[in-house]
Amino acid sequence: MMVSILPLHSLVANVMRDVADPGLLIRHQQSPHAFTLRPSDARLLHDADVIFWVGPELERPLERILATGVRARSVALIATPGLTLLPPRHLHDHDLDASSAHTDGAVDPHIWLSPANAVAMTLHIAAVLGDIDPQNARHYEANAARAREELLALDQTLFDQLHGLTRRYAVFHDAYQYLEHRYGLHPLTAITSHPERRPGAAHLSELNAQLSEHDVRCLFSEPQFDSRLIARLSEGRDVRHSVLDPLGSHLVPGPHAYDELMHQLAAGFSRCLGEDK
Incomplete structure (x- = not known):
């Protein structure tokens, strides 16, 4: 079980709590837009049964790696049902033309920066894990239900702080x-x-x-x-x-x-x- 970036890894780890610990591919100050895998990470990815990532809109190098024949089931969480997706915006930024901007897909890939999206992804992660590991499906569902309530409370706290x-x-x-x-x-x-x-x-x-x-x-x-x-x-x-x-x-x-x-x-x-x- 591997996850690309730390925010998604945390969501997966919460769903898998008391069952197993997922691996994390992109660590420390590496950018998901341009990263290289250590040999040990490449081996872990090769042996994984599933990889959770945002999608090619964010982790472009991972798209190329997965295309080389990695057996892991690829779960691009940007395709999660129920997400709120926003188009790229670029904020008056004209240093590069739109075709070369790093969000050159139809969707802004920073989907985890909404707790509401985190709720949708958490429930989807639980469903995927339950399909792969039916023996622990109810455990994943219970963890996801608890995480949902925690994320809704977090959303309200952030709203009160920032609004x-x-x-x-x-x-x-x-x-x-x-x-x-x-x-x-x-x-x-x-x-x-x-x-x-x-x-x-x-x-x-x-x-x-x-x-x-x-x-x-x-x-x-x-x-x-x-x-x-x-x-x-x-x-x-x-x-x-x-x-x-x-x-x-x-x-x-x-x-x-x-x-x-x-x-x-x-x-x-x-x-x-x-x-x-």
Whole structure:
């Protein structure tokens, strides 16, 4: 049993609690858009009976690996019934044309950043696991039912914390619209549409103009990528800088990691967008 990224791994681990521990493919500060497997991970994937991942919209290298004849059942959770799916947005980001943006599919792949989507995926994961392992199907169903209630409570907590924050802000790349859409946040722009490529000078000039025009007081970076762009855009501004980690790269994998991830993201937004500056 293998899972691509930590947020999904946490959902699977919660459903599998007291049965087994799933493996995690993409660890630490690797980007799902561009990663390489260690030999040990390749062996685990080769021996796995199922791999849960978002889909080719996010983990492109995994799509190529799965096409080489891996026997694992591929479960792309972006196809989960009942998900709320949003189209790519790009947030005034013109450093690359739309055909080269990293969300060049019809769907924004950051689906886990909505607890409502996490509920749908959790129930789907339980159904898949029950089909593969009928002996423990009821256990998976019970775990998923408990996780559903926990996720609904988390959703309400995050809503109470974030709803009403009105300041505009800039993110490193446009990964957060599921969270923003649910909790009514107001992003202005993204520094890059492709997190593995630096924006050009013209785009940086445009960004500077946008930040000045809208009096942006908060810039968000991500730990997987170079923070020097944020530092450059912060020069001469009365601006806060905070780190958002949509993958939870510093969290300990396990059933509680998803809850911790969402609380950390909410805390980052609250600190940076609060009115006490």
